[in-house]
Amino acid sequence: MLRKGQGELLSSCTVDEIRDWNRKHKLRGLVDKVTTVSSAVEKYVKDGTYLAIGGFGHIRISMPLIYEIVRQRVKHLRVSGHTAVHDLDVLIAGDCVDAVDVAYAFAYETRGLSKNGRRAVESGRIKCVEWTNASLSWRIKAAAMGLPFLPARNLLGSDTFEYSAAKEMECPFTGQKLVALPALMPDVSIIHVHYADKYGNCSIRGTTVKDDDLAKASKRVIVTAERIVPDTFFRDNPERTTIPYFCVDAVIEAPHGSHPGNMPHEYYFDESHIRGYLKAGANEGSLQEYLDKWVYSVKDFDEYLDLVGSKKLKELRQLEELR
Amino acid sequence: MTSYTSIELMAAVASHQLEDGKIVGVGTGLPMIAGLLAQKTHAPNLIIFFEAGSIAPQVPTLPISVGDSRCAHKAVAATGLAGIMETGQRGMIDYAFLGGAEVDMYGNINSTVIGDHDSPKVRLPGSGGANDFGSLSWRTIIIARHDKAKLPEKVSFITTPGYIEGPGAREKAGLPKGTGPYKVITNLALMGFDEETCRMKLISVHPGVTVDQVKENTGFDLIIPEDVSISSAPTEEELSALRQIDPDGIIIGK
16 A cells, blocks of 8 residues: 655646746747846746745855845745745745745754744644655756656655655566655746856856756746856856756846855855844744844845945855855 | 763764764754764764765864855865765665654654644754655664653654664665664663664663663663663863864854
């Protein structure tokens, strides 16, 4: 008797849907895709969108896009939580999220749990479907491969499986019991990278986490980059390309774009900012004051960075060099 | 006599379980410290994998996240989550080193919820990479606090399977054969698993702790063998290494 998880499949796709989408909607040509944060969010991130975020929750995250989603008061998002940390937590603070495919969420690793994230789940405001980091990565990989699912050997024998939307299967060759992980094709992915050219070619330094596959798997990909570089940056060294241009729909230059998160080789965590945010998360009142100050009262990410201050930004760069 | 905290003791005992020249996947927090300590003491060629993708880094100082830039410092490769867990699925990861809110007598770990899943009393982070590491690595080492609530007979949610319901259950579920929980380190004792029953058994009590204390603080019938030893206290060398790894006491000061 093969079992199946009782969790809801928050986003489903068939192999034909993947192909048809890519045939109809993905540009083949080298087209200038540089835009602004506000117009990219307005164009692609709608109420009810299934959103995936590149990076690792508080490392290499696209905060300009996250703040803008909150600022535009987008609602009812479903979010892929493959190690979601500050990225998801800010979206929850902005009441943008209805459901999460959880691998890791509502917590800040060595800093402990997030009161804001916990409140949202414990009050029933957010629905959780359980997965694991590898499961979500492989689900994304399946979509990136244009396949309906991938078999794997994790999840089996756990309640994580019971509360997922995975199914057990038998290997057609050996009869070995496996788990079938359904392809995940996010409506929109937002990915912060080190370098991008105007066409959308991207270079990521350090661990890719899963962003190469994520860009291939998603219907729409919005990229923020520490630096926009000429396309010769890639043409002279094509091995630098982590994400090829045809996966990407919009490109925005956003130096310090992972603040208060870490950006490998660029700047380390703004610990005092993150700790201040976590403290504000103790109750809704102080959390809304935080959002008023850092999100609603600033026009864009440049104004936000002015608020952070150039002295602090310089310190964070030094901290990254010291390790 | 050297003075040390219970966290320092746990880190030292945990590090002793790791062998030189093997590959370990470490979770966030104390497992990270124990792996770094082993590298600085008896296991300089221990290879650490961090789930976000870094392979064999030379971690300069305590990372905040298993995915931050310190974890990838001078790594031999920067891959991704799939790259790490596929390596585990191929049988290349010898040890998984995980923490958990609850651990039961079969080494099942809960890090997802306390209470009902859909309306939980406490929502915890979830699996992260723990289920993947614990399913796919050869041996799983677990670090937990020792009291009746944290070591119950049955965890309220199996995030990461141990021996599930006993002998043969992992294989029956489809998990790779020959894998499973190996050691449990708490603030009171070091424990292992009985080969026949797959149940947790006491190996050693920490200095100053009695067997009765361990029994009283365990929520299930712990197997007590006749020859229970005393865990070795951290050495001066280990303590100074720990203070180098975590100079601000972010983990060891807790």
